[in-house]
Amino acid sequence: MDTVVAAPRALLGRTITGPAGVRIRAGRIEEVVPGDPPAGAEVLTGGLLTAGLVDVQVNGAVGIDFAEVDAAGMLAVARALPRTGVTRFLPTLITAPVPVAVRQARDVLTAAAALPEGSGAKPLGIHLEGPFLSPKRPGVHDPSLMVEPGPAQLDELLSDELLRTSLRMVTLAPEQPFGLEAVRRLAEAGVLVAVGHSDATGEQTRAAAEAGARMVTHLFNAQRPLGHREPGVPGVALVDDRFTLGLIADLAHVGPDVCRLVFNAAGHRVALVTDAVAAAGMPPGRYQLGGADVVLTEDGVPRSPEGTIAGSALTLDRAVRNIVSVGVDVAAALSAATVIPADVIGEPTLGRLAPGAVADLVWWTDDLRPRRVWVDGEVVYDADQDARRPLEAATVA
Structure with a gap:
């Protein structure tokens, strides 16, 4: 049976319009219904309807570190993320020796496969952030574990059948020996x-x-900075339309003015990410990232014991609100958390309200807080019925 969900405003394409609704059949959007809702529609009063949010960089959340995850931990994350509007996410593993990375990835994929239907947000595969990075720009990653992306190392990754079919994204430093060859081989795969x-x-x-x-x-984080003569990574990224720009908009990793600058220069190519770690959605305390300790203090920014920023405690709905708060258009901010990350990860049926798309939806309040969330056309979070404390990152000073 078809269901029509209608709202006074909806994000269609990259424009907010309305009234409009979507007709859902078997977990997919059958039709976009402009204008007044048809008889029998579920009419949402107020707010805004969008596609579900897509986060392509998630190291963990609610106390769970994906480097050491089991089925119960994956289920906890999957249940928590819809409260932030996220319906699809890409589990991310940081630098580890290649054999360890392969084992960790297999554990993540096994835990993801064990998720029961209707449990919440759905994983999209694996993102390996390392070990093919530059020791000159380690961030919180352990430089001693970084290696060159030589043929033998890539063979070890790509020869594992489970990982090969689920490896969606690899972050690497292309200037390292074998770097460009690795880019070509991975892209061709x-x-x-x-x-x-x-x-x-x-x-x-x-x-x-x-x-x-x-x-x-x-x-801007953990990369050669922008200079007025040597543009570094950010300078080229901001002007080269081939790049989609991952941006951690907690306003600590990148300041408010620079976030606004990024959107002014290349807003149509920005993908908001959280880079969330186990501390996301948790009170101040000590958590894990890739097996190492990180400390979340009252300022809401996880750090290593030495003080280096270690991922974030950001949620993607808060990232949207943060970007709107610095003066970016609401439609642009929401597009950066929906259609843009979906497109860059190669998921043309996610992140949009369009015929044939997966029926992942978010109904937002007027102040951009998720009120109800659907995954595959089924409600997985309803703020009016769910008495649990919403997953919230601490306020960034």
């Missing part, structure tokens, strides 16, 4: 290659795009 934790010059960044790289991981 259908893997999204992102430049990150990189000391690449502008010229080397552009060469990575020529070889097939299509994203920049957490723009």
Whole structure:
């Protein structure tokens, strides 16, 4: 039986319009219904209807670190993320020796496969953020575990059948020995290659795009900075339309003015990401990231014991609100959390309200807080009925 969900405003394409609704059949959007809702429609009073949010960089949440996850931990994350509007997410693993990374990835994929239907947000595969990074730009990653992406290392990754079919994204430093060859091989294998934790010059960044790289991981963070003569990674990324720009909009990783600058320069290519770690949705305390300790304090920013920022406690709905707060148009901010990440990860049926798309929906309040969330056409979160404390990151000072 068809269901029509209608709202006074909806994000269609990258424009907010309305009234409009969507006709859902068997977990898919059958039709977009403009104008007044038809008889029998579920009419949402007030607010805004969008596609579900897509987060392509999630290291963990609600106390769970994907480097050490089991079925119960994956279920906890899947149930929690819809409260933030996220309906699909890409589990991310940070730098580890290649054999360890393969084992961790298999554990993540096994836990994902064990998720019962209707449990919440759905994983999209694996994102390996390392170990093919630059020791010059390690961030919180352990430089001693970084290796060159030589043929033997890639063989080890791609020879594992389970990982090969689920490896969606690899972040690497293209200036490292074998870097450009690795970009080409991974891209030819259908893997999204992102430049990150990189000391690449502008010229080397552009060469990575020529070889097939299509994203920049957490723009400005852990990469050669923008200079007025040497553009580094950010400078080329901001002007080269081949790159989608991952942006951690907690306003701590990248300041408000620079977030606004990024949207002014290339807003049609920005993908908001959380880079969330186990501390996301949790009170201040000590958590894990890739097996190492991180500390979440009252300022809401996880850090290593030495003080280096270690991922974030951000949620993607808060990232949207943060970007709107710095003066970015609501439609642009929401597009950066829906259709843009879906497209860059190669998921044309996600992140949009369109015929044939998966019926992942978010009904937002007027102040951009998720009120109800659907995955495959089924409600998985309803703020009016769910008495649990919403997953919230601490306020960033």
